Amino acid sequence: xxxxxxxxTLLMLIPALGSSDFLINNIRNIKKRNAANIxxxxxxxxxLKVDCKVTSRFSHNVITSRAVNRAxxxxxxxxxxxxxxxxxxxxxxxxxxxxxxxxxIKEKEAAQQQxxxxxxxxxxxxxxxxxxxKMEKFSVSVNIAAxxxxxxxxxxxxxxxxxxxxxxxxxxxxxKQLVNQFxxxxxxxxxxxxxxxEAEGSFITNDLLPVIHKSFSGKKGHVSFKPxxxxxxxxxxxxxxxxxxxxxxxxxxxxxxPGDLQIVNGYFVHFFAPKNISHLxxxxxxxxxxxxxxxxxxxxxxxxxxxxxxxxxxxxDYLNFVLFGDDVHKWKDTLIKATPENLDEASRYVQQIDIAxxxxxxxxxxxxxxxxxxxHKNRSLPERxxxxxxxxxxxxxxxxxxxxxxxxxxxxNAIQGKYPLYNLGFGYDxxxxxxxxxxxxxxxxxxxxxxxxxxxxxxxxxxxxxxxPLLTEVELKYxxxxxxxxxxxHFKHYYDGSELVxxxxxxxxxxxxxxxEVKAHGAEDDLTFTEQSDMEETAKALxxxxxxxxxxxxxxxxxxxxQQLLEKRNAAKGEEKANLTAKALxMSLKYKFxxxxxxxxxxxxxxxxxxxALADKPLEGTNPFCILSLAATRQSVQPTxxxxxxxxxxxxxxxxxxxxxxxxxxxxxxxxNINDDPGIVLNLIRDPATGIIVNGQLVGDKQSSxxxxxxxxxxxxxxxxxxxxNMTLEITPEKITLQIGRKPINFTWFDEVTLRHPNLTxxxxxxxxxxxxxxxxxxxxxxxxxxxxxHATYGDFLGFYIIDGHKMSEHTHGLLGQFFHPIDxxxxxxxxxxxxxxxxxTMIVKNNQLTVTRGWQKDYTDDPKHGRNVxxxxxxxxxxxxxxxxxxxxxxxxxx
Numbered sequence: 001x002x003x004x005x006x007x008x009t010l011l012m013l014i015p016a017l018g019s020s021d022f023l024i025n026n027i028r029n030i031k032k033r034n035a036a037n038i039x040x041x042x043x044x045x046x047x048l049k050v051d052c053k054v055t056s057r058f059s060h061n062v063i064t065s066r067a068v069n070r071a072x073x074x075x076x077x078x079x080x081x082x083x084x085x086x087x088x089x090x091x092x093x094x095x096x097x098x099x100x101x102x103x104x105i106k107e108k109e110a111a112q113q114q115x116x117x118x119x120x121x122x123x124x125x126x127x128x129x130x131x132x133x134k135m136e137k138f139s140v141s142v143n144i145a146a147x148x149x150x151x152x153x154x155x156x157x158x159x160x161x162x163x164x165x166x167x168x169x170x171x172x173x174x175x176k177q178l179v180n181q182f183x184x185x186x187x188x189x190x191x192x193x194x195x196x197x198e199a200e201g202s203f204i205t206n207d208l209l210p211v212i213h214k215s216f217s218g219k220k221g222h223v224s225f226k227p228x229x230x231x232x233x234x235x236x237x238x239x240x241x242x243x244x245x246x247x248x249x250x251x252x253x254x255x256x257x258p259g260d261l262q263i264v265n266g267y268f269v270h271f272f273a274p275k276n277i278s279h280l281x282x283x284x285x286x287x288x289x290x291x292x293x294x295x296x297x298x299x300x301x302x303x304x305x306x307x308x309x310x311x312x313x314x315x316x317d318y319l320n321f322v323l324f325g326d327d328v329h330k331w332k333d334t335l336i337k338a339t340p341e342n343l344d345e346a347s348r349y350v351q352q353i354d355i356a357x358x359x360x361x362x363x364x365x366x367x368x369x370x371x372x373x374x375x376h377k378n379r380s381l382p383e384r385x386x387x388x389x390x391x392x393x394x395x396x397x398x399x400x401x402x403x404x405x406x407x408x409x410x411x412x413n414a415i416q417g418k419y420p421l422y423n424l425g426f427g428y429d430x431x432x433x434x435x436x437x438x439x440x441x442x443x444x445x446x447x448x449x450x451x452x453x454x455x456x457x458x459x460x461x462x463x464x465x466x467x468x469p470l471l472t473e474v475e476l477k478y479x480x481x482x483x484x485x486x487x488x489x490h491f492k493h494y495y496d497g498s499e500l501v502x503x504x505x506x507x508x509x510x511x512x513x514x515x516x517e518v519k520a521h522g523a524e525d526d527l528t529f530t531e532q533s534d535m536e537e538t539a540k541a542l543x544x545x546x547x548x549x550x551x552x553x554x555x556x557x558x559x560x561x562x563q564q565l566l567e568k569r570n571a572a573k574g575e576e577k578a579n580l581t582a583k584a585l586x587m588s589l590k591y592k593f594x595x596x597x598x599x600x601x602x603x604x605x606x607x608x609x610x611x612x613a614l615a616d617k618p619l620e621g622t623n624p625f626c627i628l629s630l631a632a633t634r635q636s637v638q639p640t641x642x643x644x645x646x647x648x649x650x651x652x653x654x655x656x657x658x659x660x661x662x663x664x665x666x667x668x669x670x671x672x673n674i675n676d677d678p679g680i681v682l683n684l685i686r687d688p689a690t691g692i693i694v695n696g697q698l699v700g701d702k703q704s705s706x707x708x709x710x711x712x713x714x715x716x717x718x719x720x721x722x723x724x725x726n727m728t729l730e731i732t733p734e735k736i737t738l739q740i741g742r743k744p745i746n747f748t749w750f751d752e753v754t755l756r757h758p759n760l761t762x763x764x765x766x767x768x769x770x771x772x773x774x775x776x777x778x779x780x781x782x783x784x785x786x787x788x789x790x791h792a793t794y795g796d797f798l799g800f801y802i803i804d805g806h807k808m809s810e811h812t813h814g815l816l817g818q819f820f821h822p823i824d825x826x827x828x829x830x831x832x833x834x835x836x837x838x839x840x841x842t843m844i845v846k847n848n849q850l851t852v853t854r855g856w857q858k859d860y861t862d863d864p865k866h867g868r869n870v871x872x873x874x875x876x877x878x879x880x881x882x883x884x885x886x887x888x889x890x891x892x893x894x895x896x
Contacts, residue, residue: 042069042070042071042075044067044068044070044180045065045066045067045177045179045180046066046067046068046179046180046181047064047065047066047179047180047181047182048064048065048066048175048179048181048182048183049062049063049064049065049181049182049183049184049185050062050063050171050183050184050185051063051064051185051186052169052184052185052186052187052249053186053187054160054167054169054186054187054188054189054190055188055189055190055552056189056190056191056262056269056271056552056553056556057159057160057161057162057167057190057271057501057556058157058158058159058160058552058555058556058559059157059158059159059160059169060155060157060552061155061156061157061158062153062154062155063152063153063154063155064151064152064153065079065151065152066149066150066151066152067144067149067150068147068148068149068150069144069145069146069147069148069149069150070147071146072146072147073146074143074144074145074146075143075144076142076143076144076829077142077143077144077150077152079140079152079154083138083156084158086158086159086563087156087157087158088156088157088158088559088562088593088594088595089138089154089155089156089593089594089600090155090156090157090591090592090593090594091103091153091154091155091592092138092140092152092153092154092155092600092602093151093152093153094140094142094150094151094152094153094602095149095150095151095153096142096144096148096149096150097145097148097149101602102602103600103601103602104600104601104602105588105589105592105593105594105598105599105600106589106598106599106600106601107585107589107597107598107599108597108598108599111598111599111600111601114601138154140152140602157555157559157593158559159501159556159559159560161498161499162252162273162497162498162499163465163497163498164464164465164497165252165496165497166196166250166251166252167250167251167252168248168249168250169186169248169249169250170246170247170248170249171184171246171247171248172245172246172247173201173203173243173244173245173246173247174243174244174245175232175241175243176240176241176244177240177241178229178232178233178239178240178241179229179232179241180229182226182227182232182243183224183225183226184223184224184225184226184247185222185223185224185225185226186221186222186223186224186249187220187221187222188216188220188221188222188223188251189219189220189221190219190221190251190253191219191260191262192219192253192254192255192256192260192271193218193219193253193254194216194218194219194220194221194251194252194253194254195251195252195253195254195255196216196250196251196252197214197215197216197221197223197249197250197251198214198248198249198250198251199212199214199223199225199247199248199249199250200212200247200248201225201245201246201247201248202245202246203242203243203244203245203246205242207231208227208231208242211225211226211227211231212224212225213225216251221251223249225247227243255273255274255275257531258272258273258274258275258518258529258531259271259272259273259274259516259518259529259531260531261514261516261531261532261533262533262553263506263513263514263533263553264551264552264553264554265551265553265554266505266506266509266554267503267504267505267506267551267553267554267556267557268483268503268504268505268506268514268533268553269501269502269503269553269556269557270476270478270501270502270503270516270531271499271500271501272474272476272494272499272500272501272502272518272529272531273498273499273500274470274471274494274529277470277471277522277523277527278470278522278523278524279314279468279469279470279496279523280384280385280386280469280470280471280472280522280523281314281316281317281318281382281384281385281386281523282314282317282318282385282386282387282388282467282469283317283318283319283335283372283375283381283382283385283386283387283388284317284318284319284387284388284389284390285319285320285321285322285335285368285369285371285372285388285389285390286306286319286320286321286322286390286392287321287322287324287364287365287367287368287389287390287391287392288302288306288321288322288323288324288353288364288391288392289324289325289359289361289364289392289393289394289395289426290323290324290325290353290354290355290356291324291325291326291355291356291357291358291359291394291395291398291688292325292355292357292358292686292688292693293359293394293395293429293686293688293811293813294355294394294395294426295355295892295893296683296889296890296891296892296893297451297455297888297889297891298394298426298427298451298455298889299353299354299355301455301456301459302353302392302426302456302459303350303351303353304456305455305456305457305459305460305463306321306350306353306459307347307350307351308456308460309459309460309463310343310346310347310350312463312464312467313338313343314338315337315338315339315340316337316338316382317337317338318335318336318337318338318375318381318382318385319335319336319338319346320332320334320335320336320368320371321346321349321350322364322367322368322371323353323356323364324359324360324361324363324364324365324367325355325356325357325358325359325360325399326356326357326358326360326399327356327357327360327363328360328363328364328367329356330367330371331346331349333371334371334374334375334378334380335371335372335375335380335381357399357688358398358399358688358689359393359395359396359397359398359399359688359811360397360399360400361393361396361397361400361401361407362397362400362401362406362407362410363399363400363401364391365391365407365410365411365414366410366411366414368389368391369389369411369414369415370414372387372389372419373414373418376418384521384522384523384524386419386469386472386493387418387419388419388420388421388422388444388466388469388493389415389419389420389421389422389444390422390424390462390463390466391421391422391423391424392424392426392449392459393423393424393425393426393430393435394425394426394427394429394430395429395430395688395811395813396429396430396431396810396811398688398689398809398811399688404431404434407434407438408434408437408438408441411438411441411442412438412441412442415442417442417443419443419492420439420442420443420444420492420493421438421439421442421443421444422439422444422445422446422447422462422466423435423436423438423439423444423445423446423447424446424447424448424449424459424462425446425447425448425449426449426451426455427449427450427451427884427885429811429813429818429884432446432448433570436570437570437571440567440568440570440571441571443492447462449462450885451884451885451886451889452885452886453886465495465497465498466493466495467495468495468496468497469493469494469495469496470494470495470496470522470523471493471494471520471521471522471527472492472493472494472520472521473490473492473519473520473521474490474491474492474493474494474500474518474519474520475489475490475491475518475519475520476489476490476500476502476516476517476518477489477516477517477518477519478504478514478515478516478517479514479515481508482506482507482508482511482514483504483505483506483507483514484504484505484507485504485505485557485561486502486503486504487501487502487503487504487557487560487561487564488502488564489502494520501560503553503556503557503560503561504557505557513532513533514532514533515530515531515532515533516530516531516532516533517529517530517531518530518531555591558587558590558591558593559591559593561587562584562587562588562591562593562595565580565583565584565587566580566584566595566596566597568580569581569584581597584597585597585598650662650781650801650802650803650859650861651801651802651805651816651819652799652800652801652802652816652859652861653684653696653715653799653800653815653816654715654783654785654799654800654801654857654858654859654860655714655799655857655858656673656712656713656714657673657674657696657698657713657714657715658671658672658673658857658858659671659672659673659674659815659816659879660857660859660870660872661816661819661823661872661882662819663823663825665822665824666824666825668871668872668873669870669871669872669873670823670825670872670873670875670882671855671857671870671872671873671874671875672874672875672876672878672879672882672883673878673879674815674878674879674887675713675878676698676713676887676888676891677698677700677713678698678699678700678713679697679698679699680697680698680891681695681696681697681698681719681891681892681893681894681895682695682696682697682698682815682887682890682891682892683695683814683815683890683891683892684696684800684814684815684816684817685802685808685812685813685814685816685817686812686813686814686817687808687809687811687812687813687817688809688811689809689810689811689812690722690724690774690778690807690808690809690812691721691722691723691724691725692720692721692722692774692778692808693719693720693721693722693723694718694719694720694721694780694800694814694816694817695718695719695892695894695895695896696715696717696718696719696798696800697715697716697717697718697719697895698713698714698715698716699713699714699715699716699717699795699797700712700713700714714785714795714797714798715797715798715799715800716732716733716795716797716798717730717731717732717798717895718730718731718732718782718798718800718895719731719894719895719896720772720780721896722760722774725740725757725758725759725760725774726740726741727739727740727760728896729762729772730895730896731770731782731798732798733749733784733785733786733795733796733797733798734748734749734796735747735748735749736748736749736762736764736770738755738762740757740760747764749764749766749767749784750766750767751764751766752764752765752766759774759775760772760773760774760775761773767784767786768783768784768864769781769782769783769784769861769864770782770784771803775807776807777804777805777806777807777808778804778805778807778808779802779803779804779805780800780801780802780803781800781801781803781861782798782799782800782801783798783799783800783801783860783861783864784796784798784864785797785798785799785860785864799860800816801859801861802816803861805820808820813884814890815879815883815887815890818883818884823845823846824845825843825844825845825873826843826844826845827841827842827843827852827873828841828842828843828844829841829842830854833853833854835853838853838854838855839853839854840852840853840854841853841854841873843873843875845881845882846881846882846884848881848882850875850876850880850881850882851876852873852874852875852876853873853874853876854871854872854873854874855871855872855873855874856869856870856871856872857869857870857872858870
């Protein structure tokens with residue numbers, strides 16, 4: 001909340017002949033090439049500027065990049081921008097050899113039709129789309145003729161939210177080359193007056209500190225960062241840049257009164273952020289998912305975050321914990337006061353939280369809400385206090401009530417608008433859209449917690465945002481006969497360090513001022529604030545500055561109105577949803593905003609060159625990546641690469657260890673390795689709905705135990721569980737142990753046997769493989785690899801193959817299990833790699849741009865001795881960017 005988050009990237013690529021990368025930030029190391037390529041003089045980015053104008057918190061941002069192709073052949077340029085999901089793109093233009101090609105914003109379907117028509121005519125065309133709630137990335141590519149110039153200009157707007165007492169502009173900087181004219185400039189105008197202004201960069205050295213210029217006086221603030229080429233160098237005479245990291249601008253305004261009411265050209269905005277108000281006690285229920293999918297690192301980080309939160313709980317607060325897995329468990333029967341003794345007991349309880357089966361989401365929510373309802377009914381909580389619920393889950397409901405619509409209705413009916421519900425979604429294996437809808441219906445919000453090393457800090461950071469409520473039931477009132485089209489003006493809570501914003505239209509053209517009345521419940525009494533605005537004073541203030549952009553107040557109102565219409569639309573149904581959609585679409589088109597309902601299209605007319613259009617269209621709510629591509633095929637000779645056969649490819653793990661992911665929709669395969677220490681146990685499959693779990697333990701080669709140098713690892717043990725069958729199966733290269741109930745049954749690989757049990761069949765093919773079938777629709781195969789006993793390096797190991805998994809549920813996850821869900825990817829810019837037989841390419845998958853290599857891995861299902869080659873795209877760095885989270889998130893404590 002409150003961050004303006006900007007990533008921007010420019011890449012220049014040479015099809016078939018090599019590539020030259022120039023980035024101002026990449027999310028996942030989009031490309032890594034050698035220094036010789038980075039400093040290729042054929043492509044010259046001679047100017048890159050980010051110009052931010054902020055007026056009354058509303059930011060207007062222009063990113064301009066200019067490049068020239070100094071080669072005698074055409075080259076392709078890529079321009080990527082990562083935007084905050086709350087920002088709206090308003091314009092994009094390309095200027096090629098002095099000719100301007102503007103973007104036009106249309107309703108999504110109309111833009112798609114125009115794009116398809118342009119492609120069918122052979123024109124170069126591109127599509128820029130917003131992918132629902134996850135509209136994050138803008139990308140464009142264009143082919144530059146020899147000796148030609150191109151200018152990219154992207155404009156977007158956003159209302160900055162106040163966060164921990166500051167407004168923040170955040171930029172990621174990583175140009176990966178020296179830029180002749182590099183500049184970041186921000187001009188800020190605030191009629192209330194600026195009270196503080198800071199600018200810093202994580203990459204700023206002592207030598208670069210003087211290059212950051214910041215100043216503010218009265219209502220104006222200015223920040224600039226314009227390093228020379230020599231100042232950008234990572235060392236004296238180095239061809240590489242040290243600009244790599246975060247550049248952050250923060251500021252706040254004077255607050256002589258609780259709020260500020262401004263009127264401009266028939267529109268008004270009211271900012272309300274009172275200070276010097278006593279904190280309200282808070283009543284908080286933590287509802288925590290402890291299902292099996294939370295095992296390992298997630299649960300550990302959750303414990304860490306809760307323990308830190310308990311350190312910050314105030315003594316006049318009330319709290320309780322509700323844990324949901326198979327069953328629902330409460331720490332206490334009701335909320336209790338946060339005395340030192342109770343907090344000590346709470347800390348011991350949190351430290352003992354452990355995994356408990358499936359995901360009874362509805363049960364956990366109902367228990368927490370009913371507990372809070374009962375406490376209010378019994379008046380066991382302070383009369384003047386703020387109640388809230390924070391729910392954390394990493395999955396979908398798999399126990400108890402599973403119908404999402406029923407759960408939404410249950411929660412809505414139980415809370416009845418009395419207090420906000422905040423939903424935290426841990427990772428990606430969940431229905432985040434439903435969590436957003438549930439929170440929106442109950443005066444809260446949803447936040448994704450990313451699976452990373454800082455997940456505990458993310459959890460704690462969210463708590464800090466709501467830790468200090470100052471007011472409840474805040475209502476901002478205005479004269480009804482002169483105001484229309486008001487944005488949200490009633491808020492359940494006002495938190496310290498934040499700000500409430502209301503905007504509207506003024507219908508009386510003769511009105512010179514308006515008054516606002518704010519009523520709220522405080523810690524000691526009901527409070528009333530009055531605000532008065534004079535149109536002439538506002539106009540006079542605006543005349544003092546030069547940074548205004550168009551009808552900013554009207555655009556601020558439109559921006560806020562569209563955002564709130566889209567939020568209401570998310571929770572609406574039927575005719576109400578259709579009306580909200582129509583209104584939001586109408587305003588998006590009128591004010592030229594790229595929203596989830598509109599798209600921007602750019603078409604470059606046909607000329608004498610052969611053209612090929614490429615557009616990667618993101619799926620709604622899944623892949624928030626948009627690509628606009630304009631590419632000439634002349635002089636572009638792409639390396640060829642082989643595809644796997646269209647059938648008989650299995651998702652598997654084998655070798656040291658190589659993972660192969662079959663992608664039938666693409667008739668292709670993806671692959672990656674996992675490099676970790678012997679003894680580590682990795683979760684391969686976890687399906688809470690069917691109760692099936694598969695884990696694999698790594699073993700080292702024979703030398704790995706003798707010295708500390710890196711060695712190969714293999715799957716040496718497999719553990720397969722089926723909780724519905726009460727079955728465990730442990731497989732090693734020496735034996736196979738099956739246990740159903742209490743009695744284990746042992747087999748060796750010298751056996752040739754078929755064992756049948758209700759919903760379970762095991763078939764051992766002597767010294768070759770083991771087939772495991774669990775009912776109709778789940779079939780695995782374990783391949784035995786036997787190595788010559790006297791081999792100096794290698795020992796026996798196992799391979800694991802998924803032959804059939806169509807009966808596994810949508811909740812399946814794990815290193816292999818996550819790929820039971822459909823996965824899409826795009827391959828761009830295939831070019832020679834370091835190995836002539838293995839071309840490199842850029843892959844777009846799961847909102848990441850990755851450098852991948854075409855290669856092959858072995859499938860041993862038919863021939864355990866020699867195997868057969870499966871061509872695939874290899875993802876480096878332990879599958880980073882392809883798998884959810886990091887590979888260490890899949891480490892579990894035991895095989896069974």
